[in-house]
Amino acid sequence: MITETGPRATPADDTAAGTPRTRRRLPRWAVPAAVLVALATLPFSTVTVPGLFEGALNSPATLHLIAFCLVFGGLATSYDLLYGRVGLLSFGHALYFACGAYTAALLMRVLELPLPAAALLSVLAGTLLSLLLGAVALRVNGIALAMVTLAFAQAGSILVSRDPGRLTGGEEGLSLNTAVVPDAFVGVMNTANLYWVAVAYAAFATAAVWWLSSSPVGRVWQGIRANEQRVAVLGVNPYPYKLAAFTVGGGLASLGGVVYLLVTGGVTPTITTAEFTLTLLVMVALGGAGSRWGALLGAGLYTYAEHRLRQVGGDSFAGLPEWIAAPLSQPLFILGTLFVLMVFFFPGGLVALPGRIRSALRDRRTARE
Amino acid sequence: MSTVVLLIVTGLGLGALYFLIASGLSLIFGLMDVLNFAHGAFLALGAYGTWWAASFLPGAGPDGIGFLLALAFGVAAGTLAATLVELCVIRPLYGRHREQILATVGLSLATPALLQAVWGADPLTFPKPQLVRGTVEVLGASIPRDRLLLILAAAALFTALWLFNSRTRYGLIVRAGVQDRAMVTALGIDVRRSFTLVFAIGGAAAALAGALGGLYYGVVTPTQGMSLLIFAFIVVVIGGTTSLTGCAIASVTVALVQQFANYYTVAGLGDIAVVIVLALVLLTRQGGLAAKKSAERVA
Incomplete structure (x- = not known):
């Protein structure tokens, strides 16, 4: 019903996809x-992940x-x-x-x-x-x-x-x-x-x-x-x-x-x-x-x-002065602030991050050439 | 009879509180299409600012002129916060309504947590000046004086906003921008400049609502803003964003329905009755406020 129009793959996409293409594609x-x-x-695993x-x-x-x-x-x-x-x-x-x-x-x-x-x-x-x-x-x-x-x-x-x-x-x-x-x-x-x-x-x-x-x-x-x-x-x-x-x-x-x-x-x-x-x-x-x-x-x-922030909140910031430690002991404060920053700097969320990094690297490479 | 009078005046007081919050919210929403979840944060900042100034600021105090000074401090804190939020958070995200909403959601989660970190989660007793303590006899009903103060403040804000809207050049731009932002921009007026102004006005009104809400409830808590904000949203949906009068009428209606249903049926049913009124408005008016703008709205 709604089909993608426009160019399917630009030359830039081809070069970017070049390396993975040589690998055998995994089924979906x-x-x-x-x-x-x-x-x-x-x-069933007894592995410990310290930290x-x-x-x-x-x-x-x-x-x-x-x-x-x-x-x-x-x-x-x-x-x-x-x-x-x-x-x-x-x-x-x-x-x-x-x-x-x-x-x-x-x-x-x-x-x-x-x-x-x-x-x-x-x-x-x-x-x-x-x-x-x-x-x-x-x-x-x-x-x-x-x-x-x-x-x-x-x-x-x-x-x-x-x-x-x-x-x-x-x-x-x-x-x-x-x-x-x-x-x-x-x-x-x-x-x-x-x-x-x-x-x-x-x-x-x-x-x-x-x-x-x-x-x-x-x-x-x-x-x-x-x-x-x-x-x-x-x-x-x-x-x-x-x-x-x-x-x-x-x-x-x-x-x-x-x-x-x-x-x-x-x-x-x-x-x-x-x-x-x-x-x-x-x-x-x-x-x-x-x-x-x-x-x-x-x-x-x-x-x-x-x-984890709730767990470590109280003691891990004890060394800091009170006016920094108090807000940091509130998980919602940290998460809310991080979220606002994320909206600014990483729109599209975590899954978009690898693509953004890749395109940034590509831009740098083309700029150098 | 005296019960009805009491309920009406108390309802008007609550409606005044809603109007203080919703007027700014509907201005911001109407002009900028921003659903401002941070509005509850401005409200909480105003309440805590007033409380802090009344307790600690030299010159300010819990009574008389000192309280007015504390109130001014709280309102200034809310206005400053709103201006900063507009300049630093909303402005870089112009044209991206989703991101603007997400950013204000982040702020609305972070600010109460910050207030809680500084002053604790427990309700703080709000100072009550001598003037608004006790009750007044009106038609045989004893009305708490702080309700009258709320009504006065809302009436003053209504008049001020009305004068701003109809008598000033900026008011004209804001009104025109609410109706058709693209057209105003096409006429060569930078409508964005009025965004900051509208945010500051909304922040000031919300902070005033926070401080007066402190009087109304007797205490301030970090999460007070959120529950009031939801009723303000309902007021905005019912009243629409195009007129100040619509907002005022919707505020009073919502508050009166809430008061009467809470008194004559089970407590708590009034809040639910308000939601039923909202559903009825949506079903009968087919769209409420959204009817006008849904074509151009992308969010």
């Missing part, structure tokens, strides 16, 4: 498969941290479906994540449903909610859409923190009802199982987004992202396509909420707030919006950095 599935195998076999992780790779603390990174990786990928692939600026993604987590927690606590039934029902609920709210919100475009989704998410956030009928636990949140969860997913001894659930979720979300983006629907999304009016002029109504992306994104996010509930053993209202959606946006933009690995990479790095 090779890198994802290798990453997946590496992640899946991680609990990066405190214990061995298969120690519960390290696995837990990586599982966290993966859950947020999957969630950021579902957000990237909206932001990077279709160009919808939604500020309400936290709502669907929280909807999945809270619905699952409530179903298991109040109705004592077993985990699979609760998971299925809460993903359904999250998908339906995003379908309904998306149908209203997508009547507006651009920045108005951002504000409207933000308002919807805020309503959800208020609802959760007001604790109606003592259901949501207010500021305290809810803990997982371990009685109805299979024993394999409970306790520190079983961190590896929880880790595999997180790997499965991240892989599923990523695969779903990749598959959808390369399908015919994905081509319309690409067109909407580039120029929505032109898509409409070509005779395709963008609205159902945008709503489809919104719904799939919401559904994937609510599945992420269920996984998050399992991995952390509970939910707190922090995942309902607007700040949480903003951090998702930061993750996606940090990695590179609309790219294959960007959201996963950005979310992993962000979560890891926030966790």
Whole structure:
């Protein structure tokens, strides 16, 4: 439908691609498969990575941290479906994540449903909610859409923190009802199982987004992202396509909420707030919006950095004067500032970085010649 | 009866607070297409600036003239921050709306964290001058005096902005720029110069809102800006960006709906009722504020 026009390859591209071309091309599935195998076999490795992780790779603390990174990786990928692939600026993604987590927690606590039934029902609920709210919100475009989704998410956030009928636990949140969860997913001894659930979720979300983006629907999304009016002029109504992306994104996010509930053993209202959606946006933009690995990479790095900064925050800056040490002990201050700098100096995120370096080197070479 | 009067005046006070935030936000958004998430940061800076000046600045204090001085200091801090943000962060990114939003998002995350690092996460008690303590009898209802102060401040800002818009050359350029930026540029007027001005005005209004919000809530916290900002966004969507009056009416409507629903139903439902009003406006007016500009908006 929307095809790339213009010159396919300029002479400069040819010389740049010259070196890799002599290498035998790997099939497209090779890198994802290798990453997946590496992640899946991680609990069997006892390697220690000094400086990066405190214990061995298969120690519960390290696995837990990586599982966290993966859950947020999957969630950021579902957000990237909206932001990077279709160009919808939604500020309400936290709502669907929280909807999945809270619905699952409530179903298991109040109705004592077993985990699979609760998971299925809460993903359904999250998908339906995003379908309904998306149908209203997508009547507006651009920045108005951002504000409207933000308002919807805020309503959800208020609802959760007001604790109606003592259901949501207010500021305290809810803990997982371990009685109805299979024993394999409970306790520190079983961190590896929880880790595999997180790997499965991240892989599923990523695969779903990749598959959808390369399908015919994905081509319309690409067109909407580039120029929505032109898509409409070509005779395709963008609205159902945008709503489809919104719904799939919401559904994937609510599945992420269920996984998050399992991995952390509970939910707190922090995942309902607007700040949480903003951090998702930061993750996606940090990695590179609309790219294959960007959201996963950005979310992993962000979560890891926030966790480690919180861990080392207090003592590692103790030698510095108070007025430097105090702001540096706030992870959000460091990450927010770094993000602003990144927007300036590395637009396109981390995945665009190798290309930028390569083109900078090429420019220098041509300048010398 | 007295309850209704109390609710109306309190609602007007809250509406005044919303107007102080939303007026700057809608000016910035209307003229520059920047969804300014850093607005909450200006608000927090204004609140903390006033609090700090009232406690530590020589000459300023928690009462009388000293408080006015503290207020001026807080507003100056917010204005300075807004001007700096426009010059150093927004200006280099002109024409790239996505990046501008991302940069303000980064600032909105970093600033509360910075305030929290310096003054802690706990709410700080805000000084309350003698003049606005206690209540006044209006039609049989006891109205807290600080609500009246808020209404006065919003009315003053409304008048000042109205005079600026209708009587000054810069106001004319800003109004024309909101309507059609490309045309103003084509007429040979550098509309970008007014961007800084609009940002400074918005920052000053937000800082004033932060300080007066401190009076309204009695405390200041680093994250107060964000929750107020969301309601200000709702006001901007309902009121549109083209007229100051629309913004004022939307502020008052949102606040009154919130107050009445919170009082007559369960607490917290009022905030949700506001979101329902927003959804209704979107469904019936097909686009709200976006209808005018959606064709040229790229973000």
